[in-house]
Amino acid sequence: MNAIIFSALAGVVMMYSGIITSKKTVIKYIAAIALVVLIAANLLQVYGIWQISVDTRDMLSFEKFGLVFNTLAFTATLIYVLLSGKEIENAGVNVAEYFALIFFVLCGVSILSSFNGLLMMFLGIEILTIPLYILTASDKRNLRSNEASLKYFLMGSFSTGIMLMGIALVYGATGSFALHTNAPVALSATGGIKASFLEVAGMILMFVSMAFKVSAAPFHFWTPDVYDGAPGVFTSFMATVVKAAGFIAFIRLFEGHTAILGPTWKILLAFVIVATLLIGNVTAVFQQSVKRMLSYSSIAQAGFMLFALYSSNDMAKEGLLLYSVAYSLATIGIFAVLIKLKDYAFDDFNGLGKTHPALAFATTVCLLSLAGIPLTGGFFAKYYMLASMVKEGGPLWLLIVAVLFAAVSVYYYFRVIQAMYFKEGTPSVQTEITSGFKAGMVLLAILIILLGIAPSLVLNLFYF
Amino acid sequence: MSTIQILFFFLTALALFSAIMVLVSKNPVHSVLWLIVVFFAISGHYVLLNAQFLAIVNLIVYAGAIMVLFLFVIMLMNLNSEAEPRKHIWMKMAGVISGGCFLMVLVSLVRQATDMQQRTALMGSGNVGLIKNLGKALFSDYVVPFEISSVLFLSAMVGAIVIGKK
Numbered sequence: 001m002n003a004i005i006f007s008a009l010a011g012v013v014m015m016y017s018g019i020i021t022s023k024k025t026v027i028k029y030i031a032a033i034a035l036v037v038l039i040a041a042n043l044l045q046v047y048g049i050w051q052i053s054v055d056t057r058d059m060l061s062f063e064k065f066g067l068v069f070n071t072l073a074f075t076a077t078l079i080y081v082l083l084s085g086k087e088i089e090n091a092g093v094n095v096a097e098y099f100a101l102i103f104f105v106l107c108g109v110s111i112l113s114s115f116n117g118l119l120m121m122f123l124g125i126e127i128l129t130i131p132l133y134i135l136t137a138s139d140k141r142n143l144r145s146n147e148a149s150l151k152y153f154l155m156g157s158f159s160t161g162i163m164l165m166g167i168a169l170v171y172g173a174t175g176s177f178a179l180h181t182n183a184p185v186a187l188s189a190t191g192g193i194k195a196s197f198l199e200v201a202g203m204i205l206m207f208v209s210m211a212f213k214v215s216a217a218p219f220h221f222w223t224p225d226v227y228d229g230a231p232g233v234f235t236s237f238m239a240t241v242v243k244a245a246g247f248i249a250f251i252r253l254f255e256g257h258t259a260i261l262g263p264t265w266k267i268l269l270a271f272v273i274v275a276t277l278l279i280g281n282v283t284a285v286f287q288q289s290v291k292r293m294l295s296y297s298s299i300a301q302a303g304f305m306l307f308a309l310y311s312s313n314d315m316a317k318e319g320l321l322l323y324s325v326a327y328s329l330a331t332i333g334i335f336a337v338l339i340k341l342k343d344y345a346f347d348d349f350n351g352l353g354k355t356h357p358a359l360a361f362a363t364t365v366c367l368l369s370l371a372g373i374p375l376t377g378g379f380f381a382k383y384y385m386l387a388s389m390v391k392e393g394g395p396l397w398l399l400i401v402a403v404l405f406a407a408v409s410v411y412y413y414f415r416v417i418q419a420m421y422f423k424e425g426t427p428s429v430q431t432e433i434t435s436g437f438k439a440g441m442v443l444l445a446i447l448i449i450l451l452g453i454a455p456s457l458v459l460n461l462f463y464f
Numbered sequence: 465m466s467t468i469q470i471l472f473f474f475l476t477a478l479a480l481f482s483a484i485m486v487l488v489s490k491n492p493v494h495s496v497l498w499l500i501v502v503f504f505a506i507s508g509h510y511v512l513l514n515a516q517f518l519a520i521v522n523l524i525v526y527a528g529a530i531m532v533l534f535l536f537v538i539m540l541m542n543l544n545s546e547a548e549p550r551k552h553i554w555m556k557m558a559g560v561i562s563g564g565c566f567l568m569v570l571v572s573l574v575r576q577a578t579d580m581q582q583r584t585a586l587m588g589s590g591n592v593g594l595i596k597n598l599g600k601a602l603f604s605d606y607v608v609p610f611e612i613s614s615v616l617f618l619s620a621m622v623g624a625i626v627i628g629k630k
Contacts, residue, residue: 008615015622056608097626104619111612119609127616134623197573 001052001062002041003070003110010034011103018096024089028081031099035078038106042070058178059117065317066113068461069248072321073109073241076328077102080237083336083440086431087233092138098234101131105242112249117177118167121249125163125213128245129156132238136230148229155222159212166205173198179256203257207268210253214246216306217275220299224283227295232344235291236335239298244324247305251320255312269310270398276303277405284412291344293412294334297370300409301327304402307385311392318459319384325458326369326377326451333366333444336437342428349416350425356433360420362441367413369448372406377451382406384455472512479505492538496531503527515593 017030045051046067081088081102089095108128115121133156137149171177173196212219227235258265280300287293305323308316337359341348353360369378386399451457482501489495503526510519591597602610 004612008618011615011618054608057605059608092626094626094629097622100622101619101626104615104622107615119606120612123609123612123616127612127619130616131619131623134619134626137627140627197576201569201573 001054001056001060002045002050003038003067003074004060004107004114005052006038006041007103007107007110010038011100011107014096014100014103017099018094024095027096027099028085028089031102032078032081032085034103035074035081039071039074039078042067042074042110046071056116059120060111060114061116062114064462065321066110066248066252069113069244069321069324070110071461072325072458073113073245073328074106076241076325076332077106077237079329079440079444080240080332080336083332083437083444084233084236084339086437087231087339091231091233092140094138098135098138101135102237104131105237109241109245112245112252115249115252116179118170118179119177121253122160122163122167124249126160128242129160129213132234132242135234135237136226138234139231142229142231144229145231148226151229152222152226155212159209159219162205162212163209166202166207166209169198169202169205171202173202179253200261203254203261206253210246210250211272214243214250214302214305215299216272216302217279217299218272220276220279220302223299224292224295227298228289228292232291232335232339235295236332236339239295239335240328240331243298243302244305244328247302247308247320247324251309251312251317254309258312266310269306270395273303273306273310273398274401276300276306277402281405281408281412285408287412288346289344290338290346290349290416294331294338297409297412298331300405301370303405304382304385307389307402310394310398311388313388313392315384315388315391318462319381319388321462322377322384322451322455322458323381326381326448329444329448329451330366330369330376330378333441333448334363334370336441337363340429340431340433342430346415346419347423347425348428349419350423350427351420352427353421355427356429356438358438358442359433362445363420364417365445365448367416369452371410371413373410375449375452377448377455379452380455468512471508475505475508475512479509493535496534496538499534500527500531503531510593513593514590517595517598518593 013034014027014031017027021027045062046064051062088098091098105128108124108126108131111120111124111127115124133149133153136152137146139145167177208219212222215223227239230238277300280296280298280303284293284296284300287296301323305320305327308320308323310316338344349363352363365376369376372378372382386402390399479502482498482505485498486495486502489498503522507519507522507527510516510522
């Protein structure tokens with residue numbers, strides 16, 4: 001409960017900070033301090049030292065998995081604010097409100113990591129997405145930002161409608177909003193599982209809606225347009241923390257229901273995984289803009305994260321934590337560099353290796369991590385996903401398909417590296433690059449390499 | 465057939481008919497007006513289930529406030545049939561096929577859900593929907609979601625100001 005209450009309070013504090021001071025840098029530092037407080041409050045609950053206890057009537061259950069995810073998500077947000085804070089300041093006029101909305105998103109994240117009923121899940125999803133519609137539209141003068149926001153809002157409300165229909169059907173079948181994670185599954189005389197048809201249909205509708213929220217194919221159509229149209233600094237936040245939270249909600253919702261859905265569920269999921277990997281990776285190859293390439297790559301990475309749902313065992317949960325950290329850190333790093341450039345084309349990176357060697361090194365490490373090259377965090381993240389699937393007895397062809405698409409992804413990530421080191425030109429760096437930013441990027445790169453050498457740094461949080 | 469049953473079938477037919485009219489009407493203003501009829505029919509259903517508060521809220525919020533807003537927007541935008549983007553025939557076919565599949569799944573669900581068939585809705589009795597019980601549930605069992613939804617409204621308000629302010 002600490003995380004939910006403190007993030008909502010921090011949002012309110014940010015709203016008032018806009019009245020007290022008009023200095024944008026001060027607002028940024030207030031946000032960073034609020035994030036540190038938020039992380040500390042959450043850690044106090046993780047280790048059981050102090051927590052605000054509220055009788056939630058079993059609608060929220062605070063387990064280690066969700067709380068550890070909160071810590072990781074807040075830490076990623078802190079790194080994001082420190083690296084890209086300058087761009088948040090310049091994204092528009094209402095800086096304090098943008099930070100307030102980011103904190104409200106974090107409130108949604110902490111609800112999604114601990115919900116124990118469909119009602120709380122719905123509230124969490126809405127608290128997560130409604131601020132995002134606004135952040136997408138924050139570049140008000142830009143027509144594309146407005147278009148992206150409207151598109152996101154319409155599609156998002158439609159998918160929320162589908163989710164509500166699913167919740168209504170499940171409620172009609174079971175008479176409660178509870179998740180029934182530990183309910184014994186009754187077998188009928190014929191050996192089939194006795195579940196209400198309404199419940200199955202409701203779960204399928206919720207699957208469609210959740211697949212939309214995490215942009216899994218074939219429900220991914222909004223992603224490239226929205227990620228491309230939104231101001232780059234907010235795309236970075238949307239593609240990392242928010243997407244990882246969506247997966248946490250996804251796995252929490254479905255881990256107790258796989259028995260009800262039966263064997264068809266695995267076939268359906270395998271189809272969605274292959275389609276997501278195919279569309280994400282193949283389309284990313286043909287992109288001319290790095291920003292658009294990264295939005296397709298986020299679809300492709302979602303395909304890998306879906307493996308956690310496929311296996312949904314303990315290893316998958318560990319892997320999902322590792323994956324969200326490795327993916328979030330790498331993407332935040334790339335976007336932090338990308339939004340310093342004038343345009344988002346591949347050519348803007350030309351010659352960055354010569355003029356800004358530190359930045360080029362950090363970006364390279366981030367890209368290698370996204371591609372899943374050993375010695376970076378991304379390798380173990382992908383390894384855990386696939387290993388959990390094999391442990392659960394997943395089919396071999398699915399493994400081969402995943403590895404093949406991981407190889408395809410190397411191509412488009414390396415195009416950026418190639419532009420940085422092997423192409424002549426002057427990078428169109430728009431904003432001045434401070435030594436603090438350089439140091440931050442190098443530290444981020446070291447963190448990613450550290451994760452690749454010792455993934456237990458994150459995994460131990462789960463157990464100790 | 466008792467009065468309640470007659471009312472039920474009348475309201476259901478009315479709701480279905482006007483919902484179809486919302487879709488078929490060429491004029492967007494007519495669509496909105498038919499949608500108001502749908503809301504009235506659904507409110508009638510709520511009254512039959514003895515949920516007067518829900519019925520009134522449905523009328524005030526949806527038929528009253530939201531639909532008026534809708535009408536304003538549509539009249540301001542001055543939509544006409546020529547401005548409507550033409551959809552490709554394949555798009556229409558895909559829509560019909562996927563919508564039809566979904567309808568088939570839902571109809572077969574209702575037919576096969578044997579555990580649902582013995583249960584019937586409480587018509588004209590039961591007091592769950594009364595305002596007193598609703599308030600009690602909201603402030604005892606559901607107080608946490610009730611309070612957390614305030615964060616949702618707060619962020620929506622912040623958003624409205626951020627987008628609306630120059």
